[in-house]
Amino acid sequence: MANNPGAKKAIRKIARRTEVNKARRSRMRTFIRKFEEALAAGDAAVAKTAFVEAQSELMRAVGKGVLHKNTGSRKVSRLAAQLKKLAVA
Template sequence: MANTPQAKKRARQNERRAAVNKARRTNIRTFLRRVEEAIASGDQTAAAEALKVAQPKLMRGVTKGIFHKNTVARKVSRLNARVKAIA
């Protein structure tokens, strides 16, 4: 348990940041799920639109420090390849 006032404040801040980050991560995963569902349905236009909407959300997660840059780049690349493979 935090004993100093500074440590107590950091604990409070960490709690708040964790809640914000969790909400952001959940939101981003929702957009990823929509892309996955569109790919599974086999509708290329819907999948492309969903990816187009999800991509900026993922990049914003990088700037906010929720995801690593390379992780998002890999996810976007793989999703893009899967969307293009729908024929």
Template structure:
């Protein structure tokens, strides 16, 4: 357990940041799930719209340090490919 005043403060700060990061990560997952549900329903327009709203949210997670840049890019790329394949049919 933290002993010095500095380490006690850092523990409090980490606790607050953890809550913020957890909420942001959950929000990102929700947006991704909405895209996947739209793809599963077979609605190309809804899937494209969901992807368009999910992209900025994912990249915001990158700037806030919640998700790695390459991870976000990979997820966006794979979702975009699935949406494109859906609209091609």
């Protein structure tokens, strides 16, 4: 347990940051889910717009420090591959 004022303040800061990051992660997952639902429906036009939004949201999460840069790039790449597979089919 924290005993000195600095440690107590750090605990408060971490709690606030955790809440913010949780909201950002949830928002990111929502956009990814919308893209996956468009893929499942087989609608290429909707999937394309959902992909652009999901890509933007993933890179925003990278910029905010929620995801590592390589993780964000990997996720975008995999989503793009799924979109490409839908377009070919």
